Each structure stands twice: as C-alpha cells, then as structure tokens.
Amino acid sequence: MNFIRPEVREALWRWREVIVCSLLVLYGVRMIGIGLERESVTQTFVGGAIAALFAVLLFWAVLRAKMFKPVKAVGVVEVKEREVGYLAPEGGAFVSLDDLVKLEIVTNDRGPMEDDVFWILTHRGGDPVAIPASAKGSDLLFDAFAALPKVDFEQAVRAMGSTENARFLIWEKRVLH
Numbered sequence: 001m002n003f004i005r006p007e008v009r010e011a012l013w014r015w016r017e018v019i020v021c022s023l024l025v026l027y028g029v030r031m032i033g034i035g036l037e038r039e040s041v042t043q044t045f046v047g048g049a050i051a052a053l054f055a056v057l058l059f060w061a062v063l064r065a066k067m068f069k070p071v072k073a074v075g076v077v078e079v080k081e082r083e084v085g086y087l088a089p090e091g092g093a094f095v096s097l098d099d100l101v102k103l104e105i106v107t108n109d110r111g112p113m114e115d116d117v118f119w120i121l122t123h124r125g126g127d128p129v130a131i132p133a134s135a136k137g138s139d140l141l142f143d144a145f146a147a148l149p150k151v152d153f154e155q156a157v158r159a160m161g162s163t164e165n166a167r168f169l170i171w172e173k174r175v176l177h
Contacts (some may be wrong), residue, residue, distance in 0.1 A: 014068050017061035024054040064142050066157045069117065073132035079140040082147065084121065086131045097147060099123040103171040105133070105159035117160065120167075133160065145171070 002009070012019070031047025034040075075088030085094040102122040117133040119141060131138065145151050151171040159168035 010070070015065050018058065018065050021054045021058035021061050025051050025058060028052070028054060060146075063153050063157060064139070067133075067139075067142055067153075067160045069134040069138060069160070071136045071138075072134040075132065075135045077131060077135050077137035077140055079137075079144045082144075084131075084141065084144050086129060086135065088135075093126070093129045095121045095123045095126075095129055097144065099125060100148070100171075101173050102169070103145060103148070103151070105156060105168045105170060106130075107159055107162040107164065107166050107168070109163060109165050117162075 004012075028047045028049070028051025031050060032044050033047075035042070035044030035047055075086055075092070078085040078087065078094075082097040083094050084097065086092050100121060100123050102120075104120040104122070106118045106120055108116040119131040119133060119138070121129040121131065123129070131141070142153075146153075148171050152169075155168050156170050159166075159170070162168070
C-alpha cells in the first residue's frame with residue numbers, strides 16, 4: 001500500500017539529490033553555529049568544510065534536476081569512460097568525447113515534457129548522433145559532458161525547458177590556429 005501519490009513520489013525522486021545536499025548544507029551551518037558557541041575551531045572548520053562542499057554539490061544537483069526527463073523514448077544510453085553510446089532498435093552509435101566537435105540540443109514547440117527533445121552529438125568521422133533526452137540512462141549524459149571544457153549547462157537547462165523549435169549550442173570545440 002502506497003501512501004504517497006505517484007506524481008509526488010516521482011517529483012521527490014527527481015529532486016532527491018537537491019534535498020539531500022540541502023540538508024547537509026544545513027547540517028554544516030548548524031555545526032558552524034555549535035562550534036562558534038563552544039569556541040571550537042575544529043568543529044567550526046569541519047562545519048564550514050561540510051557546508052562549502054555540499055553547497056557546490058547542491059549547485060550541480062539543481063542543474064541535473066532541471067535537466068531531468070522522464071523515460072519515454074526507446075533506446076538506452078551508455079556512458080563508459082570517455083565514450084557515450086546510444087543503442088536503439090533501429091541502430092545506435094558510440095561517440096568518443098575526444099572526437100566530439102559540437103554538442104547541441106534540439107527542441108520542439110510542443111513543450112519540454114514531450115519526447116522530441118534530442119541531444120545532437122557532432123563528431124569527427126561520422127554522422128551526427130541524435131540521443132533522445134527521455135531515453136533510459138540519458139541522465140548519465142550530464143556527468144559525461146561535464147568533462148568538456150566550458151560546457152554551457154545553463155544553456156542546456158534553458159533548452160530542456162524550451163517551448164520553441166530551436167537548436168541550442170551547448171558546447172563547441174575551439175580550434176586554435
């Protein structure tokens with residue numbers, strides 16, 4: 001017997017990292033307060049370290065939660081080391097992050113909850129790979145793309161919430177002359 005409605009359970013699951021990181025930031029702040037009250041430098045320092053660490057993790061958790069898409073599309077995303085793969089009934093492909101030239105998100109005008117939002121991976125040596133943002137395992141893409149220098153996750157969050165037909169450039173390899 002479930003006492004929590006399915007949509008509430010899904011929302012809690014989506015925001016679980018944010019909730020846990022927020023609680024740990026508050027715990028760190030509480031430790032700072034207790035340390036100051038007791039005049040304990042060690043406890044104040046440990047509390048500050050906990051609060052600072054989880055504040056940084058909280059930032060990334062919020063971005064990851066905002067980019068979340070429920071699984072609706074066919075196919076599975078795999079991430080191994082520096083390689084992203086998408087396997088679907090009609091085929092699939094693997095792309096090395098070292099060969100990646102451009103990363104984009106393509107949206108539609110039906111709204112962000114539709115399953116027509118795609119990550120487009122343009123790479124050397126092949127056709128661009130389109131990965132549905134609602135494919136199983138697509139939440140792993142956030143961590144994989146964090147390895148790219150100067151990737152624009154704020155633009156990715158805007159793209160995931162877009163209600164227009166558009167292409168959003170998330171990252172492009174800079175060519176030095």
